[in-house]
Amino acid sequence: MTRLWYRHWLELRPMVTVYGIVVAIMAMLYPIFLYSASEYLEQTGRLTGEIVALGPVVDQIPRTTVVPWGIHVTFVGFLAIFLPFLAYGSGLGVKNPSWRADWQASTTFTLSLPVAPMEVVLTRIIAGAAATAFLIASLLAANSIAVAISGRALPLWLMTMASVRGIVLMVAVVACFSMFAVVLGERVAATLVFGALILGTFSAYARSWFAAAEHFVAGASWGAVGIALATAVVCTTVAALIARESEW
């Protein structure tokens, strides 16, 4: 099984590297946002618009910790739009060559190895989800260190829970997109994912739009988290079962 993880690492590595750089830049921006939003709160007694936009859940967070938490949630919500874009995939994607064709690992080579398509798809979706989890966890660690260094109260539990909700959301989206790649073919899946990315980006910047990802990260109920996890499991299972019955 370790061998398959290495295979997935070889496939995911370039994208994880690119997004690792993105996360590193966000980790550097976090202290700046933290400082400016905290200053704004101290001087005006009000929260910045980005934090207020997170909804009623903001009122339940103590004022001393709402800024570090709110900015972290905003950052994770931002990543939730982009990270699945890099991490989705079935590991068996050249059936319908797309604009991602040059990025794709050879399906024929993969399936010439002593592995089953179902096994490849299952582990690849898990690997994609793990990559997003790793990047979010890295951002959490970096942001927590930044808060601690700044001398402000660190809402570690709240930030961790927001990160966990973000990871769950992204795992569900990764599994869903990966299922598209198996069921509909890479070309259609890429079109859908690209459309989702554009809409997601727009919703992140146009505050009049409902920034669903940020609201989920900020305060999704356990029920919603459970539904997201169930979605991930169902999509992964469907993708694996269809892979078993598909031609490559």
Added chain:
Amino acid sequence: MTSDALRVRDLQKLGAGIGVTVLDGMSFTVPRGSICGMVGPNGAGKSTTLRVVMGLVFAKGSIEILGAPTPMSRATKERVAFVPETRTLYPFAKAGEMIRLTRSFYPAWDAALERRLVDDFAIPLDEQCKRLSKGMLARLWLVLVLCRNADLLMLDEASDGLDPAALDLLQRTLIQQVADRGATVLFSTHQLADVEQIADRVVIVDRGRCVMEGAIDDLRQRYRVVRCALDDEREPAPAALASWRRDGRFLTGLSGDDPSVLADALTHAGARVVDAQPASLKDLFLAQVGRLA
């Protein structure tokens, strides 16, 4: 243990278009320890057959690989190596990483052969696959396949993209694997010269079917290219010549019948034998695909 490395029986597969048949009862056998060349015109079903055998494409019919039915178990798959026609790998992985990955899947991996082939093929281990030339990718594929110590090697147009030196090394390595370990090789090609150089068996396919198979020497001895003259230009072609070309009163065809039997049959049909020569592999191929020279 069965004496055949591969048995393919009555594969049937329809194509994407209406009425398009990709495989139409494809059946052939490759005995263990043989080197078998699969030849046929473009679109004859060679690549599809190999992909069906590998389980990448589905078809009706039965396949037995190394004595086991398909779909292949993990244990059987560890004993089979396949080089596809389209030779891409993982674009962002380095050549050395591809070798490391492949090595980890095969307990019988031949590390000494790996070192030799990497040197002889001059594989740049630190280069990403996407930066390798077509020829270098083909070489890397061969390293990844030949070092598996597989019992059955299937190569789809493996000579494509190889320069003469690399092709020679490939052929020598294949022969060595057959001689040393009793491996079996099945390769598809458009080049009859490839078959004549290293194969001891041939499978000729056309329109999704195997139209002739057997040991090359046996086929050459058995079949003759016969040129005969008809008494009358308007006489129909004798049924004894299955494949033929007409040039006025003269007919050229291939026959596997005993010469005396053939002569009697032709005489009965109003023809007489002008010339009969042992068939070459090219004659066999052209006759079977209906274009005898």
